[in-house]
Amino acid sequence: MRFHDAFVWSVGDVADECLGGALCLFDPELHDGPARIEAPDERAARIEVARQVCASCPTLDGCLVYALTACPVSGVWAGHTAEELADLAAAESSSLGEVA
Ligand code: SF4
Numbered sequence: 001m002r003f004h005d006a007f008v009w010s011v012g013d014v015a016d017e018c019l020g021g022a023l024c025l026f027d028p029e030l031h032d033g034p035a036r037i038e039a040p041d042e043r044a045a046r047i048e049v050a051r052q053v054c055a056s057c058p059t060l061d062g063c064l065v066y067a068l069t070a071c072p073v074s075g076v077w078a079g080h081t082a083e084e085l086a087d088l089a090a091a092e093s094s095s096l097g098e099v100a
Helices: 003-008 011-018 028-032 040-055 060-070 082-099
Strands: none
Touching: 011 028, 028 040, 040 060, 060 082
């Protein structure tokens, strides 16, 4: 995998390639979402279960570092949606700018 290809990979793909012991390998659709459109309440329930799986994942810390760097556009990574990760990365970048 070339690093810059990461944004087109699913959570399951990256976990399989990089994160030994990743719990999302057992049910990738839980983290990536189904191939069909989900109802909002269905999506929210799926994301909540994915967050619970992440909370007990042995690769949580490495996954979070990876996700903050790769900036995925979908999926649940280290207990965060892609939108939440973008906000975290922006906040981190902003706080680093304040220190410099
Ligand atoms: S923290 Fe979550 S998304 Fe990351 S590898 Fe573990 S189960 Fe998968």
